[in-house]
Amino acid sequence: xxxxxxxxxxxxxxxxxxxxxxxxxxxxxxxxxxxxxxxxxxxxxxxxxxxxxxxxxxxxxxxxxxxxxxxxxxxxxxxxxxxxxxxxxxxxxxxxxxxxxxxxxxxxxxxxxxxxxxxxxxxxxxxxxxxxxxxxxxxxxxxxxxxxxxxxxx
Numbered sequence: 528x529x530x531x532x533x534x535x536x537x538x539x540x541x542x543x544x545x546x547x548x549x550x551x552x553x554x555x556x557x558x559x560x561x562x563x564x565x566x567x568x569x570x571x572x573x574x575x576x577x578x579x580x581x582x583x584x585x586x587x588x589x590x591x592x593x594x595x596x597x598x599x600x601x602x603x604x605x606x607x608x609x610x611x612x613x614x615x616x617x618x619x620x621x622x623x624x625x626x627x628x629x630x631x632x633x634x635x636x637x638x639x640x641x642x643x644x645x646x647x648x649x650x651x652x653x654x655x656x657x658x659x660x661x662x663x664x665x666x667x668x669x670x671x672x673x674x675x676x677x678x679x680x681x
Contacts, residue, residue, distance in 0.1 A: 532564075533555050533562050534565050534567065534584070535584045536583065539568065546661075546662050547665045551584055551666065551668070554667060555670065572605070573605070578612055578613065586620075588624075589628050593630050613644070619646065621652075622652045623653050624653065627654060635650070648671075651664055
């Protein structure tokens with residue numbers, strides 16, 4: 528059986544959001560799960576990366592009630608090149624939101640509906656002041672996506 532690839536695209540402009548990206552990487556790389564995990568920033572992610580992935584975990588900040596500009600740039604560059612070939616791609620999202628995160632979630636629902644990606648669960652919105660358990664929540668989300676991918680659930 529071929530090892531599946533999980534692509535993590537994480538916008539991490541601060542030490543705390545970098546902790547979230549590293550938690551996602553750690554969770555997806557759990558020793559009992561056999562998937563190839565690739566962690567990239569939105570600006571370094573190309574359509575070829577998405578085309579080679581079997582699932583995608585996206586992490587973004589909320590900026591002005593919308594996703595980070597670099598996250599939007601990722602979709603601007605990758606949307607049409609992956610549109611036809613990646614329909615049904617298992618997808619999960621975490622949002623680091625100082626406020627409520629709903630604008631970012633709504634925008635990403637619209638984009639991923641157009642791509643016909645399959646959400647494995649509702650968006651994980653990490654709201655308000657930083658809490659140390661945010662990293663644990665992201666780690667669990669990544670582990671869940673990786674385990675489901677390996678098991679063929681997604």
